[in-house]
Amino acid sequence: QSALTQPASVSGSPGQSITISCTGTSSDVGSYNLVSWYQQHPGKAPKLMIYEVSKRPSGVSNRFSGSKSGNTASLTISGLQAEDEADYYCCSYAGSRVFGGGTKLTVL
């Protein structure tokens, strides 16, 4: 199973919105509403931000939202804040799991 495709980096200014894409195939992202997103700060374990494409765990800011169209899932962060600067990973999880390559978000 090949890794999902994410942009290597995105950036935005405080207060702006950014979107990170995650492209898979009809066998993974396109087949199931089982896509999750993780935030990882340097030296820390990943943190679940979105599951089942668009659901937020308790405690995650509503500035984070997820969606999917066809074989591509997306994570949108609105009202960018300095603490959002981190690496973000998508994951398709239907039986076996596959991660995206990760996207480094820089808050300018």
Place this chain on the structure above:
Amino acid sequence: QVQLVQSGAEVKKPGASVKVSCKVSGYTLTELSMHWVRQAPGKGLEWMGGFDPEDGETIYAQKFQGRVTMTEDTSTDTAYMELSSLRSEDTAVYYCATEAFDYWGQGTLVTVSS
């Protein structure tokens, strides 16, 4: 609240094996399905395998099949991941995580060096 506490850092020689533990608290291991994910230095997350409750079996990523074994000791609520025939490319932080990847251990650095 689930807590996952992993064993400490390891240094191994090429060809050796390593066994990383993940102690569960807050829940019993039988209530969870544990998975393992690794991250090489400066690289992304890589799923290694985990327990599939629908099939009742542990499934492994194709890349690691034959080299990785994931086991559980329900008497101590501890999950284990053993990786054999280590090579330098296996140098990474190894994480345990619950099935939904909503809880993660703190990570265990495994360094493979001669």
